[in-house]
Amino acid sequence: MKISQLLSWTQDQLRFSTDDYSIEAEILLKHALRIDKVLLYSSLDSAIDDRDFQALNALVQRRLYGEPISYITGYREFYGLELKVTPSVLVPRQETESLVDKAIELLQNNTTNGDRTIVDVGTGSGAIAIAISSQLSLTKIYATDKYASALLVAQTNVKRHRFRANVHLVQCDLLRGLREKFDMIVSNLPYIPTDDIPKLPQEVQAEPIHALDGGSDGLALIDRLIKQAPQYLKPHGYLCIEVSPQQVPNILLMASNSMPECTTEIIKDLYGNARIVAMRNPFGH
Numbered sequence: 001m002k003i004s005q006l007l008s009w010t011q012d013q014l015r016f017s018t019d020d021y022s023i024e025a026e027i028l029l030k031h032a033l034r035i036d037k038v039l040l041y042s043s044l045d046s047a048i049d050d051r052d053f054q055a056l057n058a059l060v061q062r063r064l065y066g067e068p069i070s071y072i073t074g075y076r077e078f079y080g081l082e083l084k085v086t087p088s089v090l091v092p093r094q095e096t097e098s099l100v101d102k103a104i105e106l107l108q109n110n111t112t113n114g115d116r117t118i119v120d121v122g123t124g125s126g127a128i129a130i131a132i133s134s135q136l137s138l139t140k141i142y143a144t145d146k147y148a149s150a151l152l153v154a155q156t157n158v159k160r161h162r163f164r165a166n167v168h169l170v171q172c173d174l175l176r177g178l179r180e181k182f183d184m185i186v187s188n189l190p191y192i193p194t195d196d197i198p199k200l201p202q203e204v205q206a207e208p209i210h211a212l213d214g215g216s217d218g219l220a221l222i223d224r225l226i227k228q229a230p231q232y233l234k235p236h237g238y239l240c241i242e243v244s245p246q247q248v249p250n251i252l253l254m255a256s257n258s259m260p261e262c263t264t265e266i267i268k269d270l271y272g273n274a275r276i277v278a279m280r281n282p283f284g285h
Contacts, residue, residue, distance in 0.1 A: 226254045
């Protein structure tokens with residue numbers, strides 16, 4: 001069988017299980033053959049042996065069973081960076097790039113290069129911290145997570161993508177145990193209500209439950225973080241979080257209770273949904 005035929009076969013297998021069947025077929029075929037995109041399309045007339053076909057078929061069956069494609073291949077592209085992912089961490093989403101964009105914009109416009117200190121809370125794979133570090137030099141970045149298994153993945157990604165900004169990994173519960181004051185706290189914590197978890201697509205349910213479940217209203221961890229934030233922010237420091245659009249009114253109320261007189265900004269994602277809440281603490285502690 002030629003590679004071109006194998007690509008068509010893979011697309012047909014995935015056609016009714018994902019809207020992105022064409023892209024995913026390409027990803028799985030590249031992974032099975034251990035080649036890049038350029039070599040794949042320059043070798044369409046090349047024949048493959050049965051061993052390669054069996055390897056590809058095994059990957060396709062895993063995908064049809066609902067396993068996230070990023071867990072199958074072991075990587076995910078985020079903010080132009082290839083990151084290692086495993087079932088120990090949430091798969092980075094494209095909408096979270098809006099959080100990175102806003103964080104970078106605020107830091108560039110309101111802090112001094114060489115004197116920035118930020119923390120990414122609940123870092124998982126390290127995606128947010130590493131993406132910010134790729135754009136802002138001379139920035140001290142902490143990345144925290146409660147789970148050692150997640151920090152092992154983040155450590156691999158930090159070592160792979162060494163930029164001028166240093167990323168320091170810390171195992172702790174949200175901010176507890178940190179002694180720094182920060183120009184920015186940035187976070188994509190779990191915000192899905194517990195009762196909504198069983199309604200999620202099968203491939204999303206395959207991700208770590210602790211990275212999805214935000215408690216009865218989806219705001220348990222976010223509420224705790226907002227309450228902790230004033231103690232850890234520098235004067236005029238920012239708290240930037242990713243949220244569900246439906247949660248924005250409640251989050252604004254939480255912010256006004258924990259940071260009176262704070263200023264807030266709502267940022268929409270690529271799909272036009274309110275996705276990021278940026279809060280600026282006017283005082284600090």
